[in-house]
Amino acid sequence: MNTMLKDMSSKMHRATSSAPELEKVLEETQRSPFTTRISEVRVHHVKNKVKLIPYNGLTDPKPFLKSLSIAINRAQFSAAERDAGSCQLLVENLTDDALNWFSRLEANTIDSYHQLTSVFLQHHSIFMVKGTSNADLWTMSQKDKEPLRKFIERFKKVVSSIVITDDAAIATLRNACSYESRFREDLVITQPATLEDALHRANRFIEVEEEKTAMAKRQPKASSSKDKSHDEHYEPRQHYDRDYAKIDKAKKAATYVVGGSDSQPSKPWNKYYRETDPKRNQAYCEFHKVSGHSTDECR
Structure with a gap:
């Protein structure tokens, strides 16, 4: 009996000592960083449920905010519920470290969607990837023995991330090509009017280049070694x-x-x-x- 009483006393002591910690956790989960202007707005049900890739707080936040902006426009919130609805969509798509960050925000500190995104970007700015600039395109060049297909793929990736006219893009493409490239000569001779036309012509040269490479692999290698006389x-x-x-x-x-x-x-x-x-x-x-x-x- 004494043993049972001691055991029950020990359990009660552990429960009593952990109670403050449990209360603290419950308080943090129930606390809202939004002001009453945001939290008391009743947002109408979105007909087409928006599905976004949740943000975990460990990657570049810019793509997440871009997709979130598209989802907000599709939701068609009214003027009265736009801030509250936008904040709700953002919070619903947070997970892992990002959700823990949101739960640690002080109560009654967020009064608008703009303020929420500002704090959000400020905290996750260390994960932002440097954007592509025109300088990245101007400094491009085809590497030694680099296949034309691989070079064109690199060029497309950079040119799709910046705003540039077709004339400037074609000139940059011509200068970036290897000086021995037949595609470079074709750009000088034909002078395509649009970048789309230039990239379409590149596909033809890629096909020819890859066909020559495949045929060269099928050809037997000729022996270049010469028999040397052992009598000399x-x-x-x-x-x-x-x-x-x-x-x-x-x-x-x-x-x-x-x-x-x-x-x-x-x-x-x-x-x-x-x-x-x-x-x-x-x-x-x-x-x-x-x-x-x-x-x-x-x-």
Whole structure:
């Protein structure tokens, strides 16, 4: 019995000690950062329920606000309920860290949708991705051996994010292409009037480029290596000195073809051909593979 009483007493103590913490959590969940001007407005039911990708508070908030703005226009709120309805749509599409951030806002501090989005962007500005500018387009260039398809995809991604005239975009595209590109030459010759026309012409060159690449892979590779004669050997210059002058003269004399003309040129001093049957009674060098000096006398 004493054990049971002690156990019950311990449980009551834990429940009593955790009560303030539970009250704090309940207070935070029930607290609203909106003023009465926003919270007391009754928003009419939206006929077409808007479905947005919830914002988790860890990505760029700009795409979320853009899609939210489209949803607000589709909801067709009246002037009296526009602020309240817009705030409601934003809060309904928050999740994870973004929802925790909203629950920590001080009570009675948000009085309009503009004020809510300002605080929202201020808190999540660290996740904003730097926007594309005209400088990103002007500094583009086709990389060495970069396929035309990959380059055009990069160009489309940048040009779709900025406001630029067709003439300026075509000029930038021409300058960004590789100087060896046939597509660049086509832009100079044909001078397309619109960017759409220029990109359409690029598709033709992409098709030709990819077809040539596919055909090149099917062709057998030609062997570029040449068979080298194993009977030839070039003597390094450092092995030739004055002491071998006599031997060199003897070698030159031996290179003349028997019965040939005296003007027939001899073989170079640093090149010799392996003798198939050297005379046994002559001195022979096993290192240089020539007659004229023995291996023991070789330096």
